[in-house]
Amino acid sequence: MKKISYILLSMIIVFTVSSAPFQENKQYETLSKQVITDFQVLEFFSFYCPHCYQFDTEYQIIKTIKAALPKDIKIARYHVSFDDVIGYELTRAWIVAVALGVEDKIAPLMFTAVQKTQTIKTVADIRKVFIQAGIKGEDYDSALNSFVVKTLITQQKKVAINFNLKGVPAIFINGRYMIKNEGIDISSKEAYVKQYTDVIKFLLNR
Incomplete structure (x- = not known):
């Protein structure tokens, strides 16, 4: 009887794993150590990054995520400078945009100025x-010269180090999971955006 119960339990576990909508190390990976942050969804990006430009303008991933998730889910976007002088200034400017509540206005304009017209010198x-x-x-x-902006720059840099950030765009869920962009369905723009959002929902509930 115990043997039968063990077999049934094993079958249930195997079925549960195989029926999971997304697979670890395909659409997402689990970090070796959880990073404690104030946000359930955290994106690292750079205005210098062409893929981030697509992410923001063509696929509008963050906009779609915000619309699809409950209002109580905390989402943040951290700009990464990678020790570039103007990149650092863009990081400061982005924190100002967040502080003033104008991220949605600034992001498309800044991406265009950096990536398209190349007028940010x-x-x-x-x-x-x-x-x-x-x-x-x-x-x-x-706002740019405020103590708050200076403090947030230091804090965000520490968070990036804690995540062992190696590239952008990168989205982390609950400080424990990272979306694997290369594992998301690319059969169409719609499929990519939908699966990206679904993976995030899935990980938020783990």
Whole structure:
């Protein structure tokens, strides 16, 4: 009787694993150590990254995720500079955008300026993007030079190190799972966006 029960239990476990909608090391991977953050969904990106540009403008992954997930799910986007001078300034500017609540306005304009028109050469050029988005120059300057922005830059850099970040775009779920972009269905734009969102939902509930 015990042997039969063991066989049935084994069958249930095998069925549960095989019937899981997504597979570890295919659509996602589990980190060796969980990173404690304030956010359930955390994206690392760079305005210099062509794939991040596609992610944001063509696939609109984060916008779709925000619309699909419950409002109480905390989502954040961290800009990565990889020790580049202008990249660092873009990181500062992005934190300002978050602080002012204008990420949705700034992201497409900044991506266009960096990737398409290539007009971001100096700190002044970055400031112009905010003015283009309707932000007063003095408000931008005040936020940029605030203690909060300086503190957040340090904090976000530490988080990237803790995740052992090696490239972007990278999305982490609950500080424990990382989406494997190469494992997502690429048969169509719609399929890619849908599966990406479904994988995130799946991992949030693990």
